[in-house]
Amino acid sequence: MLDSIIVATVSPQMNESKVLHILTLINWPSHIQILTGCKTNEERLFYILLASKERLSVRELRRQIESSVYERTLLGEKKQSLKLKETYPSAKQLFKDRYMVDYLNLPEGHSEKTLQQGLVQQMKKFILDLGRDFIFMGEEYPLQVGMTDFSADLLFFHRGLQCMVAVEVLCCAQHKISYVT
Numbered sequence: 001m002l003d004s005i006i007v008a009t010v011s012p013q014m015n016e017s018k019v020l021h022i023l024t025l026i027n028w029p030s031h032i033q034i035l036t037g038c039k040t041n042e043e044r045l046f047y048i049l050l051a052s053k054e055r056l057s058v059r060e061l062r063r064q065i066e067s068s069v070y071e072r073t074l075l076g077e078k079k080q081s082l083k084l085k086e087t088y089p090s091a092k093q094l095f096k097d098r099y100m101v102d103y104l105n106l107p108e109g110h111s112e113k114t115l116q117q118g119l120v121q122q123m124k125k126f127i128l129d130l131g132r133d134f135i136f137m138g139e140e141y142p143l144q145v146g147m148t149d150f151s152a153d154l155l156f157f158h159r160g161l162q163c164m165v166a167v168e169v170l171c172c173a174q175h176k177i178s179y180v181t
Helices: 016-023 026-037 041-054 058-066 067-080 080-086 089-093 112-121 123-128
Strands: 135-144 150-156 163-167
Touching: 016 041, 016 112, 041 058, 041 067, 041 150, 058 067, 058 089, 112 123, 112 150, 123 135
Parallel strands: none
Antiparallel strands: 135 150, 150 163
16 A cells, blocks of 8 residues: 555645554654655655665665665656556566666776676675565576577566566766666
């Protein structure tokens, strides 16, 4: 029920008892992080529900706020394929278009291979950024689609969707940030 109320406006949809219930979902230190790090009520509600659903620690919640998960989630919803949205309606809440991997501390102008090695070394943090339902299956994973062979940079299994998720790693040097698509 609470997963479905992350939307653009809060007040018309919720009565006082729902608001009070939502506020009790997380602890006071998490509320402090949200109040000091968020600008709008919609953003605050998003992080309250995210922290509750993912059982985020205060430290991880701060990292999520600082890396703008809310904004990236809003941007990512627009870029998902129609087939994905049709087949898995909940996918818009599970996938982001871009992931911040600044915690890898990679040098400027790094290669895709260096990025991949950094991701494998920091897999715990990366999987937490993806979400708790992802399980790492392997790197440079060979796949065959039709009669064509591919190699997925990273392969995950998503427990909620019950499907494999292949990740292709791309570097974007002009922004000094690496993106995973």
